[in-house]
Amino acid sequence: MDNPLIEFRDVTKRFGSLTVLEKVNLKIYEGEVTTIIGLSGGGKSVLLKHIIGLLQPDEGSILFRGQPLDQMSKKERYAALGRMSYMFQDNALFDSMTVYDNIALPLRETTRLKKAEIDRRVRARIEQTELIDAMYKYPSELSGGMQKRAALARALVIDPQIVLFDEPTSGQDPVRKNAILSMIAQYQRKFGFTAVLVSHEIPDVYFISNRILALYNRTIVFQGTVEELEDFDHPFKDEVIRSLEGLQQELTGLRSKRQFKIQYHASMKGGALGESFTIIIFTLEGLDSVISNLGHDAAQKAIHSTGLFIDKHFGPIGGFSTRVNAQQFVTMLPYSDQTEADALMVDFINEFQEEGIRGIQGEAVGKMGDGCVELVVLAGMAQGNLLEKIESVIECARDRQKEIGRITCDTQE
């Protein structure tokens, strides 16, 4: 792996007699989305404030591209931290300024850009964060979600290389939470900055993260990919992840991945050897087009609507589903043979084309205005048995996906 962009070496922080961080070691890599998870009051925000220099460690050192921050000259430090933005948990917007002025502030105060150029950049960010109607409003006149977006726009207006997000989704409804996370992921891909998030939103945050850092008992107990976290055996998993990860996913109402696995094992336990099950994969293709034409809310509503429809159809007949990544769902039908599954799938496709597409349009796409989108729904099915690994069955279903529905500009008309 490359050299880390930011590295903590044995960092300890105390507030009076209270030790908040103790011998913390972590690495953050360039161009990745790294998420710090942990319980409330566990020191995640304190850790984030050390990265941007708002707090200094009592012991240990923080390295930026291998160089200790505390040994840098003022100029070097500015060069290191100058292109870093921070999005505060409570937004920290200036309440005596309009949204426009809040977003323009860092450009006005730290650059020598001309007024017209500042205006162009600010308006671009305002458009991207869907705040045009709120441009001249004060933060107190905005909803919580709009305030978050204004804070996000302010953090991104300087085209930062590193953006630190302190609980960017706190206090938001499920659709909005996922819209903000999706926005962060989209901008990260678009602008290529390094993102460090502090979040409680498990598992939603997994869908956008390259690496996870787990803060537990004042120190980092895990750092690695989401897949590696699955195999991580530590009390942190029982105490933190399971308490944060509900039995159901908030956005879709489907089972969480963990709950899906438990249900799968429970279903298979009583089955006889050779008994088969069916796995169906659903993919929403074109979510990026929905995001760019209709916004993040519309995309999340489309996911929400699809999840609800799948559950409504397969739930009553014993099937159970989960969302595996940002745009895919997996449904399992236990004790079902090929003929049975084929019949169920045909029923589903018919119903989906009659009602499901209308539902997605009505709830998400249609309500969001006149934008033109093309959203394709794919589905693939595969049979498995007790001797096969579920992952390979899922992979097989994924390869067999075919289009089962499409929302286009024509459909919208």
Add this chain to the structure above:
Amino acid sequence: MKLSAKIQKSFENGEPRRPGRLLTLPFALLGSTALNWVNHAGAAVIFLLLAIMRIPRARQLEKVIQQVYYIGARSMMIIMLVGLFTGMVLGLQSYHALVKVGAEGALGTLVALSLIRELGPVLTAIMITARAGSAITAEIGIQRISEQIDALDTMHIDPLRYLVSPRIAAAIISFPILTTLFDLIGILGSYVSGVWIMGANAGTYFYRVQSSVEMKDVTDGFVKAFVFAVIVATVCCYQGYFAHMRSESRGAKAVGLATTSAVVLSCVLILVSDYVVTSLLL
């Protein structure tokens, strides 16, 4: 907290009951309070110097003008009102006293010198503290507790340059101007009560004002106004800026306490420094 309560608390905290501790504890508390004061005084002086160093920077003029409007222009009405009634009362009381010794002709001298040398700078400073100083502390304090000052730091905007320097510059500009306004309105107020109401001679009144006031009286008044401006702006900005570090409370309550402290401390320091400056100037 009262001294007796502090002593009681120290015993409750399990501090050792050494012989004679009851006798030494008041001195220890007095000493720690004095050290605390010296610490804050030192910090406030450094705070002021750092803020002054940041006044002549790019993009500061617009902010200074904005603050002159908030601190100066918007305080004009209250200063004129207080100046008018102070002058009227002064005229009335002085006339009564001077008539007794047959010196009512000296009304103009008494009023003009009292206002220009003493009452004008002091009352103006106290009125601005009440009106603008408290607002400065509350505004900066709220910005501190709502992490807006931290946000400035993360945006690499120097909070001292952005928030404190323009206010100090604006106070230094506004105080002498408002003091002059206070003096002029006060002299007119005294004319209204002394000449129009009580019947003193108008010509004598203005002749005495003109002949008794020297340039040194005016410059001394300005020196005081300048000193008070620096004190009020520093104290009010400092209290707001460090509102989050108050040990007795947090959040909105800390901002409230900081505002109260700023106003009380400013008023006390205005009166103390008034004596010191007067004794140096005389």
